Amino acid sequence: MSADLKIQVLNYEIVNDILLIKWDDGTESFIPLKKLRDECPCANCSGETDVFGTVYKGIPQLKTQKSYTLKRIENVGNYGLRPVWQDKHDAGIFVFKLLKELGE
Numbered sequence: 001m002s003a004d005l006k007i008q009v010l011n012y013e014i015v016n017d018i019l020l021i022k023w024d025d026g027t028e029s030f031i032p033l034k035k036l037r038d039e040c041p042c043a044n045c046s047g048e049t050d051v052f053g054t055v056y057k058g059i060p061q062l063k064t065q066k067s068y069t070l071k072r073i074e075n076v077g078n079y080g081l082r083p084v085w086q087d088k089h090d091a092g093i094f095v096f097k098l099l100k101e102l103g104e
């Protein structure tokens with residue numbers, strides 16, 4: 001995780017349905033909330049991989065408008081953000097590296 005710690009979020013805000021992130025290297029990322037939710041890295045959404053490389057996913061959740069609406073965002077240490085969605089889903093922790101990738 002040492003490489004991930006180099007980049008930090010200076011601040012972020014939600015503008016309409018876009019998450020806008022300002023990074024400490026002077027760059028900005030624009031991530032549509034729909035993309036953010038669809039890329040949720042939690043075990044239920046993206047699956048867990050066993051030693052044989054088989055991915056096990058939870059039962060796909062039926063997504064509604066609420067699934068793509070943010071209630072709030074929590075800071076996770078100094079390495080990630082955790083969105084809390086209106087449908088109460090909050091298991092996905094987006095490390096900064098992932099957020100950076102999603103914004104490209």
Ligand SMILES: [Zn+2]
Pocket residue numbers: 040041042043044045046089091092
């Ligand atoms: Zn998830």
